[in-house]
Amino acid sequence: MPPHLSLLPFIVAGWLFFCGLYGIITSxxxxxxxxxxxxxxxxxxxLLLGIGYRLGGAAPVFADIFPGTATVDPVVQALMLxxxxxxxxVVALLLAIVVKAYEKSGCIDxxxxxxxxx
Amino acid sequence: MxxxxxxxxxxxxxxxxxxxxxxxAMGLPQWGHYRGPYGDVISRVAVFERHATxxxxxxxxxxxxxxxxxxxxxxxxxxxxxxxLLRREEGAADTKADARKQGEKSNEVEDNPALSTTIQxxxxxxxxxxVIFGFYIGLHxxxxxxxxxxxxxxxxxxxxxxxLAQNTKAFKRITSHPVIEVIEAxxxxxxxxxxxxxxxxxxxxxxxxxxxxxxxxxxxxxxxxLISACVGIEVTAAFLLVAYTYLQxxxxxxxxxx
Amino acid sequence: xxxxxxxxxxxxxxxxFAVVRTRDVTAQILxxxxxxxxxxxxxxxxxxxxxxxxxxxxxxxxxxxxxxLAISRMKFRDSARxxxxxxxxxxxxx
Numbered sequence: 001m002p003p004h005l006s007l008l009p010f011i012v013a014g015w016l017f018f019c020g021l022y023g024i025i026t027s028x029x030x031x032x033x034x035x036x037x038x039x040x041x042x043x044x045x046x047l048l049l050g051i052g053y054r055l056g057g058a059a060p061v062f063a064d065i066f067p068g069t070a071t072v073d074p075v076v077q078a079l080m081l082x083x084x085x086x087x088x089x090v091v092a093l094l095l096a097i098v099v100k101a102y103e104k105s106g107c108i109d110x111x112x113x114x115x116x117x118x
Numbered sequence: 119m120x121x122x123x124x125x126x127x128x129x130x131x132x133x134x135x136x137x138x139x140x141x142x143a144m145g146l147p148q149w150g151h152y153r154g155p156y157g158d159v160i161s162r163v164a165v166f167e168r169h170a171t172x173x174x175x176x177x178x179x180x181x182x183x184x185x186x187x188x189x190x191x192x193x194x195x196x197x198x199x200x201x202x203l204l205r206r207e208e209g210a211a212d213t214k215a216d217a218r219k220q221g222e223k224s225n226e227v228e229d230n231p232a233l234s235t236t237i238q239x240x241x242x243x244x245x246x247x248x249v250i251f252g253f254y255i256g257l258h259x260x261x262x263x264x265x266x267x268x269x270x271x272x273x274x275x276x277x278x279x280x281x282l283a284q285n286t287k288a289f290k291r292i293t294s295h296p297v298i299e300v301i302e303a304x305x306x307x308x309x310x311x312x313x314x315x316x317x318x319x320x321x322x323x324x325x326x327x328x329x330x331x332x333x334x335x336x337x338x339x340x341x342x343x344l345i346s347a348c349v350g351i352e353v354t355a356a357f358l359l360v361a362y363t364y365l366q367x368x369x370x371x372x373x374x375x376x
Numbered sequence: 377x378x379x380x381x382x383x384x385x386x387x388x389x390x391x392x393f394a395v396v397r398t399r400d401v402t403a404q405i406l407x408x409x410x411x412x413x414x415x416x417x418x419x420x421x422x423x424x425x426x427x428x429x430x431x432x433x434x435x436x437x438x439x440x441x442x443x444x445l446a447i448s449r450m451k452f453r454d455s456a457r458x459x460x461x462x463x464x465x466x467x468x469x470x
Binding site for chain 1: 121124125128132136139140143144146147148149150151152154156157160161162163164165166171172173174177178182185186189192193196197199200203204261262263267334360363364
């Protein structure tokens with residue numbers, strides 16, 4: 001593994017995290033804010049995959065290889081499956097909240113939503 | 119807090135956090151040299167213990183089945199929340215009905231254009247292929263990559279293809295409300311019941327008590343296949359409910375015009 | 377072979393940045409769909425077929441679909457409210 005590639009997944013994970021965070025901070029549309037949150041959640045996939053990868057490892061499906069050959073980590077992939085489900089669910093619920101907030105207040109800009117109304 | 123203050127805070131503390139993150143990342147093992155013991159243990163042991171050739175699904179539904187139970191209830195609760203948030207308010211429905219009764223022609227709601235026969239001719243075989251593929255992926259969860267959740271989402275796109283291809287009446291007839299709710303509840307509850315049943319036999323929660331079968335058969339690996347089917351049923355119904363809840367106003371707006 | 381993986385990782389980073397920088401929400405749906413697909417390709421490269429299937433179905437199909445449903449519902453409410461406001465003004469003028 002060439003040394004300049006050894007930390008690449010972690011760097012991409014950090015870059016995606018900060019991209020999503022920057023998008024949330026400077027967002028001018030509530031739906032754009034929610035999609036940036038989804039991008040932020042995908043940064044954790046890169047981190048988990050970077051930890052679990054093994055050079056020359058096969059996929060952890062033993063339908064055609066013998067158990068015991070070098071595979072990548074299946075535990076991390078099980079964690080990521082739960083992560084993907086939770087991302088979809090969180091985005092769905094947040095979009096319902098956004099739709100309701102837009103119907104009640106009429107403004108789509110997060111800055112205009114900051115004043116409390118009685 | 120104005121946007122410039124927010125951006126200022128972000129650009130001050132962001133690099134600080136980034137520096138800490140890089141310092142922590144340098145302590146991780148290099149990309150490609152996986153060190154930990156658990157992955158190798160599962161790879162060596164899962165096929166012989168559970169007779170399931172897909173190690174990831176064996177972990178998801180058997181070794182760490184309790185986490186997946188929690189994830190299914192997260193999905194259930196979120197769909198409950200979406201339906202509570204977006205339910206039809208009586209006041210809003212009445213104003214729209216009054217507006218319509220004032221002798222208005224149906225030009226405010228986008229009329230359902232007559233779709234070309236090409237779209238209908240292509241999408242009906244696509245629905246067929248989608249349903250067959252969804253059942254295949256869902257039933258072979260313990261053998262090949264796939265499993266309940268992926269199959270649920272694939273099956274949920276079939277009625278949406280129908281909505282795109284034909285008018286909304288067919289979609290409304292398929293996703294008629296009470297049946298889909300009952301199916302989702304049955305899917306979530308049966309996962310819990312499959313977990314509780316081993317307690318009556320004296321073994322811990324969610325133990326794999328069904329016969330394991332021959333490795334490589336479709337009906338093997340005990341409760342993994344059963345749990346995978348329950349999860350698939352629940353996820354299909356959950357996504358259909360979410361789509362129906364979002365489209366409810368648009369559907370009823372168009373259908374009440376007829 | 378590792379250079380192919382590094383290239384895909386950099387492509388993921390670039391398309392994530394593109395999703396964030398697209399301000400128009402209707403165009404952001406397309407960017408999100410592409411981002412989901414390129415992430416699924418990366419999962420295939422990392423020998424994770426289960427997760428790649430999940431990511432294709434969720435990140436490239438279900439997520440853009442839900443964003444599209446939310447946007448279309450907001451636009452429907454907008455047009456319905458405009459029509460009822462227009463009718464009230466028309467009734468007031470008469």
